Amino acid sequence: MKVLVINAGSSSLKFTMFRMTHERMLAKGIVERIGLDKPLLRYTRYDGRTLCETVDVKSHDEALRIVCRKLVDDEVGVMASLAEVEAIGHRVVHGGEQFTESTLVTPEVKDIIRECIPLAPLHNPANLGGIEACERVFPGVPNVAVFDTAFHQTMPPESYLFAIPLEFYTEHQVRRYGFHGTSHKYVAHATADFLGKPYDSLRMITCHLGNGSSITAVDRGRVFETSMGMTPLMGLVMGTRCGDIDPGVVLHLAAQGRTLAEVDTLLNKKSGLLGLAGVGSSDMRDVLEAAAGANEQAEQAVRIFVHRLVFYIGAYYTLMGGADAVVFTAGIGENSDEIRARVIRRLAPLGCFLDEEKNRASGKAAIVSTPNSSLMAVAMPTNEELMIGRDTVRIMQP
Ligand code: ADP
Secondary structure, eight states: OOOEEEEHHHHSEEEEEEGGGGGGGEEEEEETTTTTSSEEEEEEETTEEEEEEEOOOHHHHHHHHHHHHHHTTTTTTTTTGGGGGEEEEESSSTTTOOOOOOOOOOOOHHHHHHTGGGGGGGHHHHHHHHHHHHHHHSTOOOEEEEEETTGGOOOHHHHHHHHHHOOHHHHTTTTTTSSHHHHHHHHHHHHHHHHHHHHHGGHHHHHEESEEEEEEEETTTTTEEEEESSTTTTSOOOOOOOOOOHHHHHHHHHHHHOOOOHHHHHHHHHHHHHHHHHHOOOOOHHHHHHHHHHHEEEEHHHHHHHHHHHHHHHHHHHTOOOOSEEEHHHHHHOOOHHHHHHHHOGGGGTOOBHHHHHHOOOOSSSBBBTTTTTEEEOOOOHHHHHHHHHHHHHHOOO
């Protein structure tokens, strides 16, 4: 079964074409700067052949048509006809409380995605736009929506309710939703497979550490806690986002005369590693390099990043009554042996001990704790696109 996976942003369209029978990636890429100056198509085929060209596209429909042309191109294509695409899986950021699972897209499902726009004003309109572009370009091909929030819907009220008057939840949907659910779900399954243990027998703490970061407690297949909140601003220190902060700070800044837009930019775009490290970059590689070069402010930023992460791991370990594995994934979690080492060295009280040698291997699945650890540390590459592909197949072939 061939499945196209789409992740539509406001000015971008990411795509991955899979042959799901062997879970094989056939082609992937992105159209960037849609509707802006000099839109760009990057395309990579399974054999590593890549191309990068400026394209003239003003809408997601046009971007999708360009992608389609490449997929069936004589030289760089991967199939004879677009009719081979049997289903399309879409990343949708917010499914509110209505979706605890991926679902076939119907007019009613689109209405609910639309109703969730106030909860994800930047993402849901673009995700919906991607679905509607596919409906026009691939008439009759089923679309499946895979929600970032769905995996987290198993959280109990004590995890998802904020301590404000209850009517803000019952009437205004103010609660913790959590994000990165597709990645947390993928790595939780992949870790269970890698360890050769049943998925629903393991208690795992999955750390998705990328530009955006979040951590999730997965208790025998069900999310028990997660660090992002009603929005992706809460929780860990991120590239440019502040993570947990005293809400009184927001009030204080507002009382000083800062506008809502200014505070929004400050906390979402100028904080995190970018704001703390002072090296003009939100990229952990740059911050670590500066820290290694005795830049004390950069070193402090790394320490705060690690401190917050260890704080959550300890809390989740206790809340779940123990854990079998702490899992590191996404750009930083998969690739930075330095960050993994700094975190794992702090986990000795939980029975987790760093294996320096094994931890050096990066970018692939590995147990990076010593064999005598009662809490295992695992590095595990994530693959959100493949998870969306798998869910799409599951929904199409129940
Ligand atoms: P996104 O959240 O945008 O999907 P990624 O998961 O690709 O991001 O993670 C991107 C981040 O991963 C970069 O900001 C970079 O800081 C970090 N990263 C990638 N490789 C390394 C590495 N070798 N060491 C440290 N950090 C890394």
